[in-house]
Amino acid sequence: MNDELMDALLQIAREKDIAPATLAEIIEHALVTAYKKNFVGQTSDIRVEVSDDFKTIQVYRSYTVIDDVLMDTDEIHIDDARLTHPDCKAGDTIEIVLREPALARIAAQTAKQVVVQKLRELERERVFAEYSERINEVIIGVVQRREYRHILVNLGKIEGVIPPDQQVPNEPYRFNDRIKVLVAEVRRTARGPQVILSRNSASLIRRLFELEVPEVADGTVVIQGVAREPGARSKIAVLSRDPKVDPVGSCVGHRGNRVQAVVNELYDEKIDVIRWSQDTAQYIQEALSPAKPSSVRLLPSEPKTALVIVPDAQLSLAIGKSGQNVRLAAKLTHWRIDIRSESQIARETGAGGTANDAATKPAPAAAAADPDTASVAADSAPAE
Numbered sequence: 001m002n003d004e005l006m007d008a009l010l011q012i013a014r015e016k017d018i019a020p021a022t023l024a025e026i027i028e029h030a031l032v033t034a035y036k037k038n039f040v041g042q043t044s045d046i047r048v049e050v051s052d053d054f055k056t057i058q059v060y061r062s063y064t065v066i067d068d069v070l071m072d073t074d075e076i077h078i079d080d081a082r083l084t085h086p087d088c089k090a091g092d093t094i095e096i097v098l099r100e101p102a103l104a105r106i107a108a109q110t111a112k113q114v115v116v117q118k119l120r121e122l123e124r125e126r127v128f129a130e131y132s133e134r135i136n137e138v139i140i141g142v143v144q145r146r147e148y149r150h151i152l153v154n155l156g157k158i159e160g161v162i163p164p165d166q167q168v169p170n171e172p173y174r175f176n177d178r179i180k181v182l183v184a185e186v187r188r189t190a191r192g193p194q195v196i197l198s199r200n201s202a203s204l205i206r207r208l209f210e211l212e213v214p215e216v217a218d219g220t221v222v223i224q225g226v227a228r229e230p231g232a233r234s235k236i237a238v239l240s241r242d243p244k245v246d247p248v249g250s251c252v253g254h255r256g257n258r259v260q261a262v263v264n265e266l267y268d269e270k271i272d273v274i275r276w277s278q279d280t281a282q283y284i285q286e287a288l289s290p291a292k293p294s295s296v297r298l299l300p301s302e303p304k305t306a307l308v309i310v311p312d313a314q315l316s317l318a319i320g321k322s323g324q325n326v327r328l329a330a331k332l333t334h335w336r337i338d339i340r341s342e343s344q345i346a347r348e349t350g351a352g353g354t355a356n357d358a359a360t361k362p363a364p365a366a367a368a369a370d371p372d373t374a375s376v377a378a379d380s381a382p383a384e
Contacts, residue, residue, distance in 0.1 A: 010054060012116075016123045024050040026122075027057075030114035035059060037110060047095065060095040120192075127158050128193035131186045138207040141197070143177040153181060153197060160195035168200050168231040171267050180265055182207060200230035205271070208262045209236065215250040222247075224276040227332035231269055233320075235287060235328045237276040248273050272328075284308065284337060287329035291318035294342060305336040315341045 013023040028048040035046045045062040063076035067090040070077060078090055085094045141153035141160060151162040151173045166184060167173070182204040185196040198204060205226050215221040220242050228234040238247035251273045252259045259271055272290070277283040281296040284306050291314045297307045310318045318339050319326050330337045 012119055016119065017126075018119065018122055020052075020054075022122070023119075024054070026115055026118040027054075030111040030118065031057065031059070033114055034111035059098045061098055062093055062095055065090055065092045065094060124192040128186060128188065131158070131183060131193065131195050134183045135186065136203055136207070137183055138180050138204065138211060139183060140178060141181055143173050143175055143179060145175065146173070153179070155195065158193065158195060160197040162197045162199060166196065166198040166200055168267070168269075170231045171199060180204075180208065180211075200228075202226040202228040202234070205234050205236060205262070205266075208265060209251060209258075212258045212261045213251050213253070215240075215245060215247075220245055221250050225332050227328045229324060229328065231267070233270040233272070233324055233328060235272045235274060235332050237274050237283070237287070237332060239276040248275050274332075280333070280335070281306065284329065284333050284335060287332050288318050288325065288337075288339075291325065293318065293339075299338075302336070304334065305338060308337055308339045309342060309345055310339060312341045312343050315339070 010020075010023070012018075013020070027050050031048040032046050035048070047060040047062070049058045049060070051057070062074070063081065064072075064074060065078050065081045065085075065088050066075050067078045076094070076096070078088065081088050081092075081094055084096055085092075088094055139155060141155045144152045144154050144159065146152070149164040151167065153160045153162060160181065160183075162173075162181065173179075179199070181197040181199060182201050183195060184198040184201065187194045187196065203226075205228055206223050209223060210217045213221065216223060216238075220240065222239045222241065223236055224239050225237040226234065227236075236251070238251055240247040240250070250258075253261075259273060263269060263271055274286040274289050277286060281298055285293050285296050285308075288308065288310075291310060293314070294309045294311060297309075299305045299307055308318070317325070320328075326337055326339055
């Protein structure tokens with residue numbers, strides 16, 4: 001291996017942050033493989049030592065000392081052996097430095113290929129270990145290109161991929177866009193580690209608030225739950241461990257600058273920050289924000305079902321476009337939410353019943369069935 005090749009290997013090792021001792025082991029292993037191919041038919045051990053400065057390489061070959069006629073290439077007569085090992089005797093195994101350890105061209109090429117392959121394997125393992133420890137973390141990448149329906153993102157040391165099921169349909173993913181992505185999974189493949197990224201995970205909302213809000217990062221404000229419809233709207237429930245700190249105000253920031261930073265990163269996805277409460281009825285009322293319900297009743301006759309009564313003017317706001325607001329509230333609270341307007345309750349009680357009677361009557365499955373009614377349960381995917 002000439003000086004130019006050695007310098008190239010050292011440069012690669014520095015770029016890939018591989019320790020010199022590790023590089024020396026790789027080179028020694030490669031040269032042993034190459035020398036064994038060069039000395040066809042030999043069965044003895046070959047040992048290679050690379051100096052600390054990578055300037056010299058010593059190649060040792062093992063021989064068995066005998067005092068009879070040589071029968072094998074791995075044997076050496078005792079008279080010859082004592083020229084370098086004066087104290088040896090028959091039956092000993094000695095190592096002799098090869099004075100002219102020149103490799104055949106093919107064997108030298110083999111050594112080079114082994115070294116390059118080992119360096120590549122080390123780099124793959126290091127990248128796999130590094131990104132495996134960063135699962136559920138947010139990292140910054142640069143959009144490179146599309147391959148079929150996949151988005152390839154340059155993460156610096158490796159290209160990550162956003163598969164179709166981790167994308168948000170209305171996001172553009174333009175070339176050279178800098179975006180924040182969640183590390184969802186790291187896979188081993190024949191071509192090396194593959195980092196799966198996500199833009200539609202509810203965990204991405206949580207991590208972005210940790211980056212933008214110091215109180216969330218240090219644990220003063222805790223995000224109790226996240227419900228998300230990617231690209232459209234999200235709701236997060238927050239709690240403060242310090243009575244002097246307002247959790248909603250901390251997340252929203254001065255003039256909304258903190259929450260707006262998250263909104264901008266998510267291409268204007270709307271985000272509602274609500275106050276978490278141990279009181280389930282109060283929590284459901286907060287979750288329906290920006291609507292202001294008149295009352296919330298937890299129905300003992302049906303498990304985890306709440307009847308929410310809202311003013312007539314607030315009904316459409318409470319339900320949201322295509323039922324989005326109440327759907328997110330149900331996902332966030334893990335309660336089935338039955339919304340009815342005050343006028344409907346008045347009609348039902350005016351017909352000879354009471355408000356409790358109205359609460360026990362089954363509601364239509366969707367708001368479209370009755371403009372004064374909506375009943376929504378939490379989606380099968382739980383809020384985070």
